[in-house]
Amino acid sequence: MTDSLGLLGVDQAELDSCVACGLCLPHCPTYRVTGADTHSPRGRIALMRVVDEGIAPLSDEIVESFDSCIQCRACETACPGDVPFGHLLEATKEFVETTQRRAPWWLKLGLRGLTRPRLLRFVSSSLAVAQRLRLVPSRRMGIPERLPVRRRALRPTGDDVWLFTGCVMDAWQRDVHLATKEVVEATGTTVRPTGDAAPCCGALHTHAGLGDDARKLAARVISALDGDNAILVNSAGCGAALKDYGRLLDSDEARAFSERVLDVHEWLADRIDQIEMPDAQARTGGRVAIQDPCHVRHVQGTHMAVRRVLEPFVSELVELDDEGMCCGAGGAFSLVQRQLALDVRDRKTAAIDRAEADVVVSANPGCSMHLAAAGHAVRHPVELIAEALRSR
Amino acid sequence: MRLGRRNRQGGARHDRTDRCVADLVGALGPERVRADGAARHLASADASMFSDGTAGPVCFPDSTEHVQAVMRVAASHDRAVLPRGAGSGLSGGAAPLGDPIVVSTTRMNRVLEVDAEDRVAWVQPGVVNLDLSRQVAPLGLHFAPDPSSQQVCTIGGNVANNSGGPHCLAYGVTSAHVLAVEVVLSSGEAVVLGGLDAEPSGYDLRGAFVGSEGMFGIATKIAVRLTPDPESIKTLLLSFDSVADAAATVGAVIASGLVPAAVEMMDQRCVAAVEDFVQAGYPREAAAVLLIEVDGLSRGVEADTRKVAEIGRAHGGNVRVAADEEERALLWKGRKSAFGAIARVAPDYYLHDTVVPRSKLVEVLKAVYEIVDRHDLVAVNVFHAGDGNLHPLLAYDSRQPGANERVAAAGQEILEVSLAVGGVLSGEHGIGVEKRDFMEFQFTAADLEQQALLRRSFDPHCRLNPGKVLPSAHSCADVASLSASRPDGVWG
Numbered sequence: 001m002t003d004s005l006g007l008l009g010v011d012q013a014e015l016d017s018c019v020a021c022g023l024c025l026p027h028c029p030t031y032r033v034t035g036a037d038t039h040s041p042r043g044r045i046a047l048m049r050v051v052d053e054g055i056a057p058l059s060d061e062i063v064e065s066f067d068s069c070i071q072c073r074a075c076e077t078a079c080p081g082d083v084p085f086g087h088l089l090e091a092t093k094e095f096v097e098t099t100q101r102r103a104p105w106w107l108k109l110g111l112r113g114l115t116r117p118r119l120l121r122f123v124s125s126s127l128a129v130a131q132r133l134r135l136v137p138s139r140r141m142g143i144p145e146r147l148p149v150r151r152r153a154l155r156p157t158g159d160d161v162w163l164f165t166g167c168v169m170d171a172w173q174r175d176v177h178l179a180t181k182e183v184v185e186a187t188g189t190t191v192r193p194t195g196d197a198a199p200c201c202g203a204l205h206t207h208a209g210l211g212d213d214a215r216k217l218a219a220r221v222i223s224a225l226d227g228d229n230a231i232l233v234n235s236a237g238c239g240a241a242l243k244d245y246g247r248l249l250d251s252d253e254a255r256a257f258s259e260r261v262l263d264v265h266e267w268l269a270d271r272i273d274q275i276e277m278p279d280a281q282a283r284t285g286g287r288v289a290i291q292d293p294c295h296v297r298h299v300q301g302t303h304m305a306v307r308r309v310l311e312p313f314v315s316e317l318v319e320l321d322d323e324g325m326c327c328g329a330g331g332a333f334s335l336v337q338r339q340l341a342l343d344v345r346d347r348k349t350a351a352i353d354r355a356e357a358d359v360v361v362s363a364n365p366g367c368s369m370h371l372a373a374a375g376h377a378v379r380h381p382v383e384l385i386a387e388a389l390r391s392r
Numbered sequence: 393m394r395l396g397r398r399n400r401q402g403g404a405r406h407d408r409t410d411r412c413v414a415d416l417v418g419a420l421g422p423e424r425v426r427a428d429g430a431a432r433h434l435a436s437a438d439a440s441m442f443s444d445g446t447a448g449p450v451c452f453p454d455s456t457e458h459v460q461a462v463m464r465v466a467a468s469h470d471r472a473v474l475p476r477g478a479g480s481g482l483s484g485g486a487a488p489l490g491d492p493i494v495v496s497t498t499r500m501n502r503v504l505e506v507d508a509e510d511r512v513a514w515v516q517p518g519v520v521n522l523d524l525s526r527q528v529a530p531l532g533l534h535f536a537p538d539p540s541s542q543q544v545c546t547i548g549g550n551v552a553n554n555s556g557g558p559h560c561l562a563y564g565v566t567s568a569h570v571l572a573v574e575v576v577l578s579s580g581e582a583v584v585l586g587g588l589d590a591e592p593s594g595y596d597l598r599g600a601f602v603g604s605e606g607m608f609g610i611a612t613k614i615a616v617r618l619t620p621d622p623e624s625i626k627t628l629l630l631s632f633d634s635v636a637d638a639a640a641t642v643g644a645v646i647a648s649g650l651v652p653a654a655v656e657m658m659d660q661r662c663v664a665a666v667e668d669f670v671q672a673g674y675p676r677e678a679a680a681v682l683l684i685e686v687d688g689l690s691r692g693v694e695a696d697t698r699k700v701a702e703i704g705r706a707h708g709g710n711v712r713v714a715a716d717e718e719e720r721a722l723l724w725k726g727r728k729s730a731f732g733a734i735a736r737v738a739p740d741y742y743l744h745d746t747v748v749p750r751s752k753l754v755e756v757l758k759a760v761y762e763i764v765d766r767h768d769l770v771a772v773n774v775f776h777a778g779d780g781n782l783h784p785l786l787a788y789d790s791r792q793p794g795a796n797e798r799v800a801a802a803g804q805e806i807l808e809v810s811l812a813v814g815g816v817l818s819g820e821h822g823i824g825v826e827k828r829d830f831m832e833f834q835f836t837a838a839d840l841e842q843q844a845l846l847r848r849s850f851d852p853h854c855r856l857n858p859g860k861v862l863p864s865a866h867s868c869a870d871v872a873s874l875s876a877s878r879p880d881g882v883w884g
Binding site for chain 1: 426430433452478479480496498499501518520522523526541544666669729730731735
């Protein structure tokens with residue numbers, strides 16, 4: 001084995017670690033809905049190989065195979081050989097983007113907007129007003145049907161921990177940040193929201209193959225959040241991205257930064273006995289189904305912490321029977337691969353219906369919006385906890 | 393037979409294919425036919441390292457009618473047809489020879505009907521083995537054949553290979569669990585073989601079809617028997633200081649009259665690889681471990697568990713009984729991931745499959761290690777010890793000069809040793825291309841001629857999966873030319 005780079009520029013040893021056994025196939029949401037090997041992790045790796053070795057050109061069909069990946073990374077959980085599929089695909093997408101510049105202009109424009117918080121909030125509020133005036137075809141644009149016109153202020157209470165607020169989530173789901181802050185403070189900890197200093201984690205840029213943008217954003221976030229304090233994240237995708245800065249930038253500083261990042265549930269799970277528990281009547285939510293965002297379950301592996309933290313606060317917690325299958329949101333995936341995203345969501349919807357739940361919890365803004373658009377009542381786990389705490 | 397990384401050559405052969413693709417698209421619709429290089433390249437191999445041909449157009453039928461339509465188009469263009477499930481086979485059964493039209497069954501993935509009272513389900517061939525068991529679990533039923541690849545392999549593929557699995561020791565292999573099959577023949581006609589009655593009259597053509605490796609027809613609906621879940625299950629993990637002690641324990645357990653649901657063995661290297669993945673607490677220091685499962689009524693299971701444990705200890709084994717369902721599932725996850733976990737040892741693997749009499753296990757295992765060492769390869773052993781079904785995994789790097797040849801030579805020697813002690817060519821992976829040229833080691837010319845006659849009576853034009861199973865002298869296909877002249881590649 002060597003670490004040499006082939007034409008595709010991905011790590012050869014990583015590519016070789018796949019023996020093509022196929023155990024990933026049933027865990028891949030796109031293979032599940034299309035049954036096509038081109039939509040499977042094993043197939044995508046085989047296509048990376050032929051491009052890497054110069055046997056095949058980077059044809060439309062091969063690029064489609066890569067682009068059709070939601071990057072949920074369920075295949076990594078399933079893989080007995082620990083193939084770093086997510087990393088391979090990110091590197092591949094970056095190669096495709098640098099050599100062919102295929103990302104649609106509106107996606108690139110949108111992603112650039114994420115890094116400018118004031119502009120983002122202005123556009124978001126304008127959209128919200130336009131929605132009230134019925135001027136925007138929200139469903140067709142793939143955005144939530146009722147964006148907030150105003151946001152309640154998110155004020156720091158001290159410096160014990162950072163709360164990473166991010167981009168879209170801060171503009172569209174500020175209430176989740178408020179609830180997170182409330183729950184974290186209930187453990188006797190003070191919170192400083194990261195706000196506009198660290199505007200965007202760059203996860204969506206990495207997923208789209210815009211590696212340079214992602215690395216610039218990572219450097220910006222790291223320099224904005226210096227010190228040793230823990231950085232708590234309530235968005236699965238952002239958490240996974242921040243924890244990966246060490247690898248992305250390959251520097252000691254970045255690795256030290258990533259060590260400080262915690263999914264908010266994993267942080268809370270260690271401090272749950274510092275919170276005064278509600279009595280049974282105060283538990284909320286009715287029958288609550290847990291939908292694990294893939295970047296919680298398959299990337300950060302913090303899904304059990306979500307259960308530990310949530311269980312004491314809700315009336316009834318139920319599992320979906322789909323083994324943590326992706327919901328199809330995938331950050332910007334649901335915008336660029338509309339049909340696939342909907343087909344994958346249909347499976348999730350069926351699982352949610354089978355669970356006969358009153359409400360679904362999901363700790364990721366992309367998933368919650370994608371599921372809400374299918375008519376499900378979706379909340380963030382910390383919102384239910386905050387409600388239970390309020391009614392103590 | 394060529395052993396090595398899959399075919400990646402370039403070239404073009406357009407006209408003939410274009411007309412055929414147009415007819416397929418006309419019959420199935422554009423969304424069910426892929427003729428591009430990416431789709432064809434990926435359909436050109438299964439999970440084995442055997443690959444001599446290149447997939448032609450890849451079709452994704454939804455229904456029996458679609459499969460019939462493909463078969464008629466194939467006939468009109470005189471093209472071969474290759475059925476494909478999940479592509480998890482290990483003998484090259486779904487790896488094309490020549491450039492056949494590939495019929496992928498992955499979209500025929502519906503459980504059509506479940507009769508809980510009669511314990512029968514009608515399923516489409518693309519239903520994933522484990523999905524079926526999960527779906528009928530609320531009824532207290534499951535589909536008994538459980539290949540290690542059960543989370544990915546399809547029922548259609550199980551039927552084609554008459555697949556086994558750990559629990560087939562007590563419950564029997566796939567054929568015992570298939571009551572009837574709707575088959576599309578190479579003529580395009582759909583027929584039902586077998587039936588739901590206890591004793592269908594006439595010849596057992598269903599029995600002939602199960603295990604026919606895609607050469608008799610394409611199964612489009614399968615009536616499978618569902619097995620009630622046992623009242624109680626206990627899984628024991630026994631570890632030993634020597635492979636011989638483990639093998640002797642297997643013999644003693646069976647000799648005692650017990651019929652465990654499963655008796656699996658893994659050697660030290662295998663344990664290390666799977667433990668790295670599952671962290672189930674497999675003992676890395678043991679030379680060999682046995683995973684033995686007993687099931688049935690609670691009291692009997694308790695008695696059997698004690699008995700197995702006693703026999704194990706008498707042979708110097710350490711015994712651990714899985715405390716709960718979670719621990720049990722984790723142990724099995726380890727066992728069933730072994731072939732993929734091999735990636736931790738080397739980038740390529742050849743998973744062998746032979747069967748030897750249980751009494752010869754120790755002797756043959758010793759020979760396997762010797763053969764593999766001599767060829768400078770790494771052997772990892774993981775197998776169904778209860779029925780003597782060996783699965784030596786040869787780990788290697790195909791890019792090392794001569795590695796492929798050494799693997800092929802070692803593979804053949806292992807076969808010869810197995811046959812010499814009264815074993816057979818294959819336990820459950822099928823013959824495919826892998827063992828085709830060794831069929832003459834086990835069968836006489838007359839045997840093989842009868843098998844060829846049976847094949848021709850189902851598929852007189854030799855259209856379905858040509859060149860597999862039967863060696864050149866007895867095959868209706870021109871095996872030598874199919875294997876020697878690779879068709880033009882997919883990247884044109």
